[in-house]
Amino acid sequence: MQHLDLLVVRKALEWSTAGQRVWLCTVLATYGSAPRAPGSLLAANASGHWIGSLSGGCVEDDFLERLAAGAFPEPTQLVRYGDGSDVRSQIRLPCGGVLEVLVENLPADCEVQAHLRELESALAGQRRLIRELVLPQGSRRLLPDREQGPRVEREGDVLRLRVGAAQRLLLAGYSSVAQVCAEFGQSLGFEVVLCDPRDEVLQGVELPGVEVRRELPSEYIRLGGCHADTAVVALTHDPKIDDLAMLEAVRTDAFYIGVMGSTATSAKRMERLRRVGGLNEEELARIIAPIGLSLGSKTPSEIALAVLADILRVRNGIARERV
Numbered sequence: 414m415q416h417l418d419l420l421v422v423r424k425a426l427e428w429s430t431a432g433q434r435v436w437l438c439t440v441l442a443t444y445g446s447a448p449r450a451p452g453s454l455l456a457a458n459a460s461g462h463w464i465g466s467l468s469g470g471c472v473e474d475d476f477l478e479r480l481a482a483g484a485f486p487e488p489t490q491l492v493r494y495g496d497g498s499d500v501r502s503q504i505r506l507p508c509g510g511v512l513e514v515l516v517e518n519l520p521a522d523c524e525v526q527a528h529l530r531e532l533e534s535a536l537a538g539q540r541r542l543i544r545e546l547v548l549p550q551g552s553r554r555l556l557p558d559r560e561q562g563p564r565v566e567r568e569g570d571v572l573r574l575r576v577g578a579a580q581r582l583l584l585a586g587y588s589s590v591a592q593v594c595a596e597f598g599q600s601l602g603f604e605v606v607l608c609d610p611r612d613e614v615l616q617g618v619e620l621p622g623v624e625v626r627r628e629l630p631s632e633y634i635r636l637g638g639c640h641a642d643t644a645v646v647a648l649t650h651d652p653k654i655d656d657l658a659m660l661e662a663v664r665t666d667a668f669y670i671g672v673m674g675s676t677a678t679s680a681k682r683m684e685r686l687r688r689v690g691g692l693n694e695e696e697l698a699r700i701i702a703p704i705g706l707s708l709g710s711k712t713p714s715e716i717a718l719a720v721l722a723d724i725l726r727v728r729n730g731i732a733r734e735r736v
Contacts, residue, residue, distance in 0.1 A: 416579035416604070418454045419536040421465040425456040426529040429521045433458045436485055437517045438476065439574060440467055441565050444495075444511040450602065452564035452574060467514060468494070476516075488551030490516045515572065517551060531555050538578035538640035546572045561668055562730035577642045579604045580728070583667075585630035585658035586649035587614050590673065593717035594646065595623050601721065603644075608633045609654070631657035634665060644669035644724045646704060650678075652685070659686060663696040669727045671704035671720065679703050706733075 425435045438455040455465030455473065457480060467473055472494050479485070495511035519525045532555075535542040541558040548570045558575055566573040582598040584591045584607040591607065598605045605623045608630035609615055615627065626633055630647070631654075639645060645662040646669075647655035655672050659682075662670045674682060679702035686692045686700075705719030706726070726733065 416536075417465060418452075419533065419579075421454040421456045422529055422532045422536055424464045425519075426526060426533060428456070428458045428462075429519065429526050429529060432521045433460070434521055435519045435525075436480060437519055438465070438467060439515045439517075439565075440512065441491070441515050441567070441572070442513040450564070452576075468512060472512060472514070476514075485516050485518055487549065488518055489546065489549050490518075491548070492516060515546075517546075528553065528555070532576055535576040536578060538642065541575070541577040541641045544574040544576050546574070548572065560730060561728050578640050579642070581606060581640070581643040582724070583608070583630065583634070583638060583643055583645045585645060585647035585662075586651060586654040587611070587618060588648045588650075589713040590648045590716045590720070591646075592618070592620070593714050594648065594720055595620050597717055597721045599623070601725070606633070606638065608638075609649075629657060630654060631661040634658065634661040639665035639667045641666040641668060643667045644728075645671070646720055646724075647672040648704075648720075650674065652682070656682065656686060656690065659700055660690045660692070663692060663699050669701070669724050670699050671701035671723070673704050673716070673720075674702060676703060 425437055428435050436457045440449050440451050440453040442451055449466055449468060453466065455463060455467050457463035457477060461477065461481060463473070463477060492514045493511065494514065531542065534540065543556040543558045544553065545556060546553045558577070562575065564575045580603045582594065582603040582605045584594060584605065587607060587609045595605050595607060599622050606626065607620060607623050608626045608628055610627055610629050612627065615625070634645070639662065645658065645667045647658045649655055650673065659670065659672055672682065682702060683697055687697060701723065705716065705723045708715065708719045710716045710719045
């Protein structure tokens with residue numbers, strides 16, 4: 414499934430290669446209620462065509478009206494919506510939300526097109542990048558992203574924007590906990606994939622919006638199902654599914670790898686993966702077991718909440734001892 418930001422960059426690249434100037438908008442920060450997360454993109458050209466989303470309606474309309482009137486001639490411009498600080502826009506967002514947007518004016522040249530192609534490859538899952546921009550002149554460069562952290566960081570006049578594929582939640586096997594994890598994951602914007610070869614377990618299961626694959630998760634992972642923005646969670650208590658998934662997951666760039674089980678069960682699994690699976694200490698250290706934050710969880714919903722909270726902790730670059 415292609416997520417919206419990838420489509421935005423591809424259309425921006427198409428316009429640029431056709432000789433059209435492109436205005437690329439990025440959500441930098443949200444305060445209060447806001448429908449789109451930091452890092453979200455919108456692109457427009459001088460003809461009034463656009464793709465993407467910043468707010469779901471009113472902000473887009475205001476931006477396009479101002480663009481048609483000749484606004485945003487600068488290489489970069491910061492625009493705030495919702496708090497009245499920008500006298501050129503009196504838009505009020507639902508529930509008192511505030512939105513800060515970066516607008517980049519990109520000429521149709523080879524340098525811009527090369528930059529957009531790199532962004533396209535990152536959003537397609539080929540690698541993760543940090544897009545560094547210096548305000549207000551708009552000079553930009555791309556750096557490899559080897560850590561997790563906020564999608565948008567600012568230090569003085571320097572912006573750092575993390576660019577990667579749509580966040581993917583890979584559920585290794587079906588269970589009552591996996592059911593709730595799938596629902597939570599979708600609400601948090603994850604692309605959710607469930608792998609389980611057991612027809613008897615999947616009989617009658619309904620997971621709207623989830624890609625269900627009737628195969629071993631380890632096989633899906635081995636054939637390229639994981640990228641650097643994938644969280645792999647095994648929640649079945651079946652070693653044939655959980656252990657094999659762990660063996661393959663540690664060979665990928667997945668940012669989160671976890672498996673459900675008690676402390677005693679997890680210790681036995683780690684020993685099994687070391688002795689039978691041949692994993693070394695560095696590989697074993699990538700596996701979070703027992704999975705999730707320690708919240709005293711008992712029910713499937715509570716366990717799923719602990720799992721997704723831990724995934725968000727890692728994705729946002731927060732150490733476990735700080736939680």
